[in-house]
Amino acid sequence: MIGEMVSHLNSWIKEFGLLSEAWRAGILVFVVVLSTAIVSFAVSRIILRLEKKFAKTSNLWDDAILHAARRPMVAFVWLQGVYWAAEVAHRFSEAEVFKANATMLQVGFILVVVWALFGLVKQVERTLVSPLKMRKPMDFTTVNAISKLLRAVIAITAILTALQTLGFSISGVLAFGGVGGIAIGFAAKDLLANFFGGFIIHLDRPFKVGDWIRSPDREIEGTVEQIGWRLTTIRTFDQRPLYVPNSTFTTIAVENPSRMHNRRIYETIGIRYADVRSMKKIVDDIRDMLENHDEIDTDQTLIVNFLTFNASSLDIMVYTFTKTTVWVRFHQVKEEILLRISDIIESYGAEVAFPTRTLHLPDGVRLASEERDQTRDSREPAEARKSSDNTKSGDAPSDGESESGEGE
Template sequence: MQKVVAGTASFWAAHLSTIIGVATALLIGIAGTAVARAALGILVRWSDRHGRTFRAAILGHLLLPVVIAVWALAAYFAALAVATPLHLVGLLGILPAVLKVFMLLTIAWAALRVVAVSESAYPAHVWSKRGENPDPMLVDAIGKITRILVVAVIGLMILRVLNFSIASLLAFGGVAGIAVGFAAQGVTANLFGALVVYLDRPFKVGEWIVLPAQNVFGTVEHIGWRTTTLRGFDTRPYYVPNQIFNSSVVQTPPRMQARQINTTISIRYADFDRLAAITEACRAHVDNHPDIDQSLGAMVYFDQYGNHALQIMIWCFTRTVVWKESLAIQERLLIELGRIVRQHGAELAVPVSQVEITSPMPMPAPAEPPRHPAMQAR
């Protein structure tokens, strides 16, 4: 019994500093977590109480990275407490670098969380004060650029902690960049295409666009660094490489000032004498139509002699740019113009083929049907 007691006492005496160090590290972790939760909780509640919803969202997303950083520091002290009495020189040599790298990664993670919540909360917070609508495309561009900067800065700091020469890496990158550039020309072109889209802003998320050269059209759902996602009117997705926007024409119909009506009315050749009166009446009707934008011009003229009818051209613009409303206006206009044609005693033409016979053609006598042999015998 005395040996057991003596052994226990000697164990505690030999490892007392280690036990105290580990216990202290554990207390640091627990106390630090409690302080972080209490402090951030107070700040979040104060921000919510004063209408600082964006600040409250940022602080709420910082809690988890702060807690992890506190426990990383506690683990570092615990490892020191274990390694120092045992003279683990190798472990003692790498512990500071490991702690720095882990802290830098935690900072990067916290920064990326802040960027993510900023993309959703900050635009509404700012534009609501300005009385403007948020621009998702601008927010997305700023978010992507900020993420790249965070990763690049933290990456360089980690390399410096690990004693990598930044100058050597840059020199190697210059040589390797040439080879990679040739191998990844398409990727580079797509990146520059995305940059051009973000800077020139020929379209934005939510607008529908047309690429005539590729015979592709649809609503823009996402603008990535390599491709832009369109959703066709048939709900099929299209993934368009961004380099196409550097060299192709892009149409953005939602930005038009008005929708065009460009059609014709066909009248029979038999109603040629009524053509002038019909054209004048149709022109007056279009010029006084409440849904037609007269500032952009409207034209109604006899256009050409068609194969089957007299063609009257109708060329004008609706006041609305909404496709469905424009189609309804065009429908009403065509019906009204058709009634004008009827009121003048004319008819709308349909394709009719007329066969002209210059002289009577002799009709052959009908051949007598063949008779059965039994009938011939009679």
């Protein structure tokens, strides 16, 4: 059809006899490219109007399809227009480059289809995990893994189809891939181990993006930011990115505190031995306080008991669980409970014990400080008596002084 149109238009221009063959080819190519630009603009505007119209409906998938198809459709129009322009040029030229027009059109069509499918998969992924669009959004980690797998399948299929279009035998490519895959497997065993480790993470789901995880076997602790096919990115609490190969998670134990139902308060509080008579009342009041606290989960284990006679204290064990699992809120609740326990202890005139030591000495053993005090005490009366004698002798005049006084 396009060939007939070009022939008629070329004949009509040729009848004027004013333009050379090169000029006629240029005009025809310009007309085809201009028509392509107009059609592509029209297609883009039509799809945009449809997107705005379908955005008002409750169906979410028509929006995803249109948004994923808009740019590939415009690209397809340009691909077809460039092909027609090349066909026009090929009628006026025998250049070798124009002989590959049909093949390039097929390869370009494959790329456009892959582009559209990639966009559709991405739009569906965003829709499934969005809490604004879905009443029960799916888990991001699972949807992301399925999305990556679908994109890999689409890419591999497109590559094999493009190779077949370019004249390569798919059976030969697959045979080469089977033999070469063995060599590549030995050379890239660590890469394959990480790939299968990522697959196991997506399959077993020990953690997901946003979870706080840690490992008692390795110095790994932080919030999961991304789960890739080779690496898992973890943001530590000092805001450093930590990149862990996925194969690591197949050989270590991983804790996931984000999935805790409660957080535990486990404290040992000691009071003085002098407050032993108030022990029973203190324990009962602490237990009642915890049982009536709004932030304590009474369905979990709750223990408040006199635990043991320690070296310098009478120990009370406090073992309970909070309702909240949020780290900051948990410490606020724990602070409030410890302050209330302190108030209960003080209300009975008791005190929280601290490490002390009492030293008992056998009879007859004295400290050096006591000996110094006794020596000082024994010296003070003797010095006082001597001072008193000197005072008396200075007040009474001698006989010689009296006589001399009388003589004067």
